[in-house]
Amino acid sequence: KAGVTQTPRYLIKTRGQQVTLSCSxxxxxxxxxxxxxxxxxxxxxxxxxxxxxxRNKGNFPGRFSGRQFSxxxxxxxxxxLELGDSALYLCASSSGxxxxxxxxxxxxxxxTVL
Amino acid sequence: xxxxxxxQPGMFVQExxxxxxxxxxxxxxxxxxxxxxxxxxxxxxxxxxYQGSYxxxxxxxxxxxxxxxxxxxxxxxxxxxxxxxxSAMYFCAMRDGTGTASKLTFGTGTRLQVTL
Numbered sequence: 284k285a286g287v288t289q290t291p292r293y294l295i296k297t298r299g300q301q302v303t304l305s306c307s308x309x310x311x312x313x314x315x316x317x318x319x320x321x322x323x324x325x326x327x328x329x330x331x332x333x334x335x336x337x338r339n340k341g342n343f344p345g346r347f348s349g350r351q352f353s354x355x356x357x358x359x360x361x362x363x364l365e366l367g368d369s370a371l372y373l374c375a376s377s378s379g380x381x382x383x384x385x386x387x388x389x390x391x392x393x394x395t396v397l
Numbered sequence: 398x399x400x401x402x403x404x405q406p407g408m409f410v411q412e413x414x415x416x417x418x419x420x421x422x423x424x425x426x427x428x429x430x431x432x433x434x435x436x437x438x439x440x441x442x443x444x445x446x447y448q449g450s451y452x453x454x455x456x457x458x459x460x461x462x463x464x465x466x467x468x469x470x471x472x473x474x475x476x477x478x479x480x481x482x483x484s485a486m487y488f489c490a491m492r493d494g495t496g497t498a499s500k501l502t503f504g505t506g507t508r509l510q511v512t513l
Binding site: 325339 | 434439443444447490500501502503504505506
């Protein structure tokens with residue numbers, strides 16, 4: 284059973300640019316959530332998508348957005364990049380229908396903003 | 398608001414010894430779940446163990462066990478017979494009834510180093 288796949292694994296952007304990250308969940312999982320990990324703020328919840336609808340959102344500015352496709356793959360976009368957006372972005376998938384189960388995380392996309 | 402506290406930034410343990418990583422939590426919701434994840438240098442978050450607030454017994458998964466003390470709001474991870482491959486960051490996380498199924502609140506983590 285394939286795990287959660289995130290692409291790209293590493294990327295470098297400059298301030299003001301925008302970036303799109305992709306996440307393919309485990310087959311059969313309908314929920315995809317995104318987390319940002321930085322040395323200063325730790326792991327913070329960005330948003331969750333379930334069956335193509337955003338189900339919950341963390342406290343991030345509107346520059347951070349996402350979407351989910353009918354095959355459950357998800358993308359997140361960050362516009363007008365700032366230096367502080369440099370982070371490891373982790374995607375997690377779950378069945379989304381019962382919250383006692385664990386989340387399965389991908390290896391992350393490491394974004395560097397110069 | 399829910400909160401997770403991990404007070405040990407770093408821990409050392411000798412190979413084959415047991416180690417306890419501390420985690421305390423705060424929530425006003427009676428229904429919640431507690432998780433431990435391992436994050437090696439590669440970045441991937443690896444699920445280790447889960448404890449539900451209504452579970453009567455402490456969770457165990459192989460060499461991992463969760464020492465759940467509900468009244469003290471603590472959920473310590475115990476790793477028995479440490480191995481060199483256990484060296485990594487360990488995160489405690491909580492999901493409670495105020496959020497959706499997949500929103501976790503994480504602690505700041507504990508870096509575990511296993512030595513020979």
